[in-house]
Amino acid sequence: MNPRKNKPVIGISIGDINGIGPEVTLKALMDNRILRLVTPLIYAHGKAITFYRKHLGLEDFNFMQIKNIQEVHHKKVNLINVVEESPEVMPGAETQEAGKLALAALNHAIKDLKDGSIEALVTAPLNKHNINSETVKFVGHTEYLTEALGVKDSLMFLVSEDIRVGLVTGHLPLSEVSKQVTADRIKSKLEIMLQSLKNDFGVGKPKIAVLGLNPHAGEEGLLGTEENNIIKPVIKEYKDKGQLVFGPYPADGFFGMLQHKKFDGILAMYHDQGLIPFKSMAFETGVNFTAGLPVVRTSPDHGTAYNIAGKNQADEGSMREAVLAAYDIIRHRGGWDESGES
Template identity: 70%
Template sequence: MNIKKNKPVIGISIGDINGISAEVTMKALLDGRLAKLVTPVIYAHGKALTFYKRHLNLDEFNFMQIKSIDDVHHKKINVINVVDECPEVIPGVETREAGKMALAALNLAISDLKEQKINALVTAPLNKNNINSEELKFVGHTEYLTAAFGSQKSMMFLVSEDMRVGLVSGHVPLREVVHNITQERIKEKLTIMLKSLETDFGILKPKIAVLGLNPHAGEDGLLGSEEQEIISPVIRAFKDRGEMVFGPYASDGFFGMMHQKKFDGILAMYHDQGLIPFKAVSFESGVNFTAGLPFIRTSPDHGTAYNIAGKNIAEPGSMRAAIFQAYDIIKKSEHWEEED
């Protein structure tokens, strides 16, 4: 067995510098436990971090400016400038320049991922509105990263100590959800979830709950036929293969009775069906993990929070959890020697 002694390198794309991304990243990296486990590389600009260091009185946050990932220092917090000139930092204000920098940070991190120079990517929150343009339709990190690596299939997977929720239909308008609920897509997402639970989370025989699409899971066809015609046949097919897949469950009763505690994973049919209960329980500790990609990507489960940007009240718990989660998954797939 080849034991790796250098700490795994985790890239962090800074997201929107006018939101809380820099604040939660810096506060999370002040946790001494992380310093012993990982080598962080922040894709940002040193001037933006210096601004927040002074503005938020984070005097203990120190970093090393490096030109590229090849210069990484394993005993420091590393920062790579992703643009030549740092945009003006205006906490709480959406600017086109901040969007350009967020995209530049993400793209450089993707480039280093492709060259296998970082072991995982943690994406800080960005604003889709100031990234989108006529040339680029950006609907989310999950879709962008999946496209960047070709035709690999992926799944948005929200994870915490309390539950793990995957989505069949992600960032699409609600009126289009029903067209995305097909047997093929449910099979695809269940396959990704099963593999991820086994490989990334070390669960040998995962038990998965599948939610219904309609109120009361269709009420035996009275409130919709998708459960009978689309969802249930897929569940039966997986059961016939020996997989522990159950449902479809009515989501209100399922979460109301706290049944999520009985399962290793939950497959929701659409975005809000899965994310509302997840964030209600795990908002400050939840992690957005993209399952099915050829690399490890995690993110905090919140957004840019312009309303509290620069006020020194943003909680770093979800960002800290995202970094720890990336490390835990790395440990399960590779062999690292932890420092004393």
């Protein structure tokens, strides 16, 4: 046991300080359950957090600035400054300064994840546009973390109490999706989902539904051939191995008839096919989990929401659930027990 730790340390990269990330973070961490279970460590800048504390009237929120991970205090919310200069906070504005801070926060957190200084990472929403540059190509948190951690593949896994949806393809233009729906890719995502349901969510014998790519799941080749040529053979292969994998299901009818309630996980072929129904059902409580990584990473299932930033209108439910989900996954993986030993 590491004597420094009596609760798991969960890092929170602040994301875009001009979006709703700081607001939902502060509000979520004011929930007493959080501090009882975990030690939060925010990667940001103290000026930005102090700004929102005052601006939103959250005077009961307190935090302690530390210089490094060794100074973590387990009875407080901790914060590490990831940039030296105090940032200008402009709620609702897209600025290069905010993008620079968001990337610095994420990189600092990834470093601490890699060396085992924190047990999990929760990423607040950021803006891809003000992060990308000639030297940085940022498609999304999932892809960035997968590459940074040297993992061959991962799964964007949207989870809530009632529904779990994984994606075969993620942040891709729709015109590219059909080219990326290959047998090998579907198998890789299925393997990650099966293992994650067992190891991260405690499901002994996962039952998975696979959606079709085309309308009506291809209508036996009338509306597309991917189902017959690619998806069905993969499903048969898994069934032959004794796995509870079913489909392909037409996405509209599947969700319209509430068939998702019969499955532990659903594998969608592309981003909107999976995320539209998921967010319709669980927008305020849903969590984006990156399955397949050697570390635990979760995030709220929403974006920066510049239009309501700084207006005290953002709901912190998804951020709170992201922190609690990270804690639960740590325990399911056997990385922490109730006595606080890692």
